[in-house]
Amino acid sequence: MAEVTYLEGIRQALFEEMERDPNVFCLGEDIGAYGGAFKVTEGLQQRFGEQRVIDTPISEIAIVGAAAGAAHMGLRPVCEMQFIDFISCAYDMLTNYVATARYRAMLPCPMVVRGPSGGYVRGGPFHSQNPEAAFLHTPGLKIVYPSTVADAKGLMKSAIRDDDCVLFFEHKYLYRRIKEELPAGDHVVPIGKARLAREGRDLSIITYAATVWKAIDAAEQLEREDGLSVEVLDLRTLLPMDDAAILATVRKTNRVLIVHEDTRTGGIAGEITSRINEQAFEWLDAPVLRVTAADVPLPYAPSLEDFVLPQAADIVRAARQLARY
Amino acid sequence: MAEVTYLEGIRQALFEEMERDPNVFCLGEDIGAYGGAFKVTEGLQQRFGEQRVIDTPISEIAIVGAAAGAAHMGLRPVCEMQFIDFISCAYDMLTNYVATARYRAMLPCPMVVRGPSGGYVRGGPFHSQNPEAAFLHTPGLKIVYPSTVADAKGLMKSAIRDDDCVLFFEHKYLYRRIKEELPAGDHVVPIGKARLAREGRDLSIITYAATVWKAIDAAEQLEREDGLSVEVLDLRTLLPMDDAAILATVRKTNRVLIVHEDTRTGGIAGEITSRINEQAFEWLDAPVLRVTAADVPLPYAPSLEDFVLPQAADIVRAARQLARY
């Protein structure tokens, strides 16, 4: 089988799920004839028609709200945010209406909100955001952020089949930069399970999305230059978090570095650190450390963006400190 | 001097700052003739007129956005959210426009967004929220959440004088339940400094807002029944966080319990735990634990609300476990 990109993996999942289930439909800005700003939905409207691939007005509140209403009626909407940065406009609708629907009103709300996320692409402060921390705090939502082609496809299929609302963040830096051969057939990856991206003994890096690749680069360098055996755990699903996988790696290496591209304060690393503290404190031989973006809006200039975002060299450096601790 | 309520402390601060600085003005829903849903702005419009105490349409985006525009021009707007739950509607405006203004455009944005927050009042899922975790993650914002009358007044005065945007959360359970004599004169409490609410040697409880009082109740019970000496640190400002005060209490007692009323996953406790890990790991004799709300939308029925929210008994129980560790 031919190798396909991360973007193509997502596109295949949308195609296959729309073929499989007539209740699945897509809505968003410019996703129809144009195929979306990044062409993730290219060809969908030709195949499934304007009724099932809907170009909407520029209205994130309405896109998410209408998806919720349609989901109540048994449809399975997949919303595109043109850039995930614009999900902030639908923050109320997602956190107050969608996330609580089942709990407060026994209303099912099976829907996906997806969009290009993340930096390293010179997108500036409003086209590079990582919105996971804004939603980790909302019971009722699920959050997925894949790092591989297989996961992008397999998790998208799970997200569409899930009976609750799944926020599906796609890393735009990975869209066309990684390629994989995909397993044949109905390739589904379960939500809620982390993936051991690299096995190791001396130290664990817990991460997700684009920084998985930075972590792997760093791990290889550490192996080469320091003889360190570094494990890399790719969370894949951020909510619900895979405590079992986190604890397993902590118990194995006793040293944990959390890496995320998102800003530091209030980022997801805090939650992971708390869970490790509560459930595996005695297994720690060193403090849980984090490598993250600096606490600033992400600037546009390459020199600034590179400085603000975590790089493989930062991971190497922090890992060395941790190993020496 | 007579004792005044928490609510009255805030009202005094608004009055005094509006007297002091003609650039200060208030805007929000029903804050004028009616004096606000909780009467925090009662009498303000009579005193300062309709131009400086503006009743707005039901438009949280516009309230916050207009405040930002006015702030650029040198005014100092104080926005009321009728209930802080509605701040979610202005999430985009706050996190993308307001928080980044200085950084990306060198635009000053001195403004306050305030409103009644928190539970324990049978308000149900949409009139009881604690929104701090949603904003902790946004560089450019400051977050204040006082627990005493003196702090409510003194921090509001600082917030209005601050040159950046301050989110000022008022706990509605405390509005009329606590009373204090206030220091005379221009009582100002600096943003960014925690307050030692109770000294202790054996164990530290780090908390803020209404749960400060639950923590103090618990501490007294623990002293009485277990002879434990419990320190209570009231953060007061959540962003920027007072690392020095947090580290000081960790180094003193070596055992930390973080208590917040907000839900658990993605709550502020995670960030505090990370900071302690990074900066005082060796000082810990036990894992950092948290007592928080359960991960559900806050239900309405008293039995349900009481079960979901952290109570003094929960703190006592967790503290005993921690002390025994």
Added chain:
Amino acid sequence: MPAKRTPARDSGGVGQASASSQTAVPRITPGNGVTAGSHDGADGSTALSREQRLELYYYMRLTRSLEERLVNLYRQTKVVGGLFRSLGQEADAVGSAYALDRRKGDILSPLIRNLGSMLVQGARPGEILRQYMAKGDSPTRGRELNIHYGDLVRGFVGQISHLGDMVPVMAGVTLSFKMRGEDRVGLVYVGDGATSTGAFHEGLNFAAVQRCPLVVVVENNGYAYSTPVERQTAARSFVVKAVGYGVAGERADGNDVVATYEATKRAVDRARAGGGVTLVELVTYRRKGHAEHDNQSYVPPGEIERWERENDPLDRYSRVLLERDGVAATELAAIDARVQGEIDVATDEASASPMPEGRDALIGVYADPAVAEGLWFRSGVDAAVTTHERPASWGTHDG
């Protein structure tokens, strides 16, 4: 039924609106222009049968009496949270909902003052009382307050507090009708105040472009909490907003149950026929405060009393039934008695209902896992913390 159109759909009328578009909405007074131009059944042209007209009376009476019962329970502190009245607005709620066809599966989304609309769609008094009393067997099991609940089978969707949010949601509900070619219509209520929200705008615009079978009813009751309409919008009415969305508009006297019914029915018929969205403005008046605790100090003196005296929807409708439709006073009295009986039974049942169990709060956030992560600090972690060895798991999340 006459094809009579309200000024909103009449180009001359809206032209006038435009000419005076810089003028604020006139203060509503009982019997102002709107009332004058409305139906009182005077022309006898309504297509409603005698039974239907009595049914309208029944629902209006049920709404009022049920709220009066709630006031009693509130004073006895049996209502847990706030109490919201629709006194004086019963006609608008009942008449508009009555225009839907429940057998066809029409769905509405009510607001806090649409108790009457929900009763028309099949909500039961006992449910309402249980909700207000936060009972464990209430429709939301004590999770949500007052009339915040729904039932898709009967045809209503539970609101959330955030105003305007139900407009996009109902755009989606009716989009599903359109996508599936179903013969169903949706109706969503918004207050005069809620028209200022971004959600209202985005939802209405979305539905208009998609030509969803949706009726958007603006209940103009003069106030949003304490804020009068002229501080909410600079437009002279709400129905003129229809033009900006390219949708049809209707305006009716919301205190005239038949006029309300007819205007909404035209909108519903239009939606069902594929004509897309209609914005219906119903002009009424909120005689009570925003909630029971509101003392209405901001209302000009005499205003409430005038509406009560001259424009009470139940009084007006009773007169129409008695004086024109040949209904006997004893018939109305019988309905009143039936309503009281139903409410008494409902009150007894609701009072006897149990409060929910605290632990039930953890169930049902997700379909899977069905149970929310618990509160570890209320469960047995003691064993773990007494040992300083590396425990298999320190603390558990199983609540």
Added chain:
Amino acid sequence: MPAKRTPARDSGGVGQASASSQTAVPRITPGNGVTAGSHDGADGSTALSREQRLELYYYMRLTRSLEERLVNLYRQTKVVGGLFRSLGQEADAVGSAYALDRRKGDILSPLIRNLGSMLVQGARPGEILRQYMAKGDSPTRGRELNIHYGDLVRGFVGQISHLGDMVPVMAGVTLSFKMRGEDRVGLVYVGDGATSTGAFHEGLNFAAVQRCPLVVVVENNGYAYSTPVERQTAARSFVVKAVGYGVAGERADGNDVVATYEATKRAVDRARAGGGVTLVELVTYRRKGHAEHDNQSYVPPGEIERWERENDPLDRYSRVLLERDGVAATELAAIDARVQGEIDVATDEASASPMPEGRDALIGVYADPAVAEGLWFRSGVDAAVTTHERPASWGTHDG
């Protein structure tokens, strides 16, 4: 200047709008109704002096030539991010901004296609080039992209990407003018697409109720990215939305710089005179894709070419100047040459500018502390981690 009013403010006109409010906006074609009814200076009644008319030409030419230079730089990969063109919209941007009075302190908020508006307000070509090239001495020091920057002294506020957000912000800017009794006016641009956002609605409604001295210009260029106007709104034009907000409306041919100027000037004068908000619709056409990478496959064949051939704003305006205003071709050529010279100088300077230093990214999130918390893992924590004692502070945050 004639007190001529566009259909929007004329009750008959909007009446018509209402009657056909269910009809979608007709596809824009060059020379359709709008153009026909507009000024071309033909009646000679404009109050603009000869110098001013030439200045308009200068700004339009500067806009176009500067963007052409940016295209070159983009192809040389010297532009870091995307490139956004206003080709064909120069008249709308320049003419509307020209209606403001910079000496009075008027302020505008531009969009991505309002390079021309910013130049009128005093933005300098070198700044624009530095911004696009992410230079360290650009107005935002490399932090924000393209023309996202502002200067309150010169009179423009930097936009953010989130569409619609600048409307509430400009409502606040102009609220401050009103509160302080200043003789200033604000102007905010929104695209046809951005009118669908909640922020647009809330901001416009807020400004309308407060009677802020604000002009809201809807630049209807036929598309929002790939989405044509008829999928954005069901209304037949954007100016009809004025009615629903109770504000004045103006509609003009956005490819006619003088007509654009005049319509906006009426709105500005109204705002300055205390008449509150005007919604101005300028009808134009986006000849390039949303950004340079967009291949415009969604545009009907021939549409772009027709606009280019028949309705290029610079061509049209050149003809007016040459054929009616008695301007000599050499005068225009001299302006063109001056523009080229300015752009050449600016290009040299901008190219020579340094890129920003990475560490500068940490400065200026707050007024106090002025420096953001740093990246501890890039600083000297090594000492701390080599000891297993309790260190005074493990790791530091001082970057």
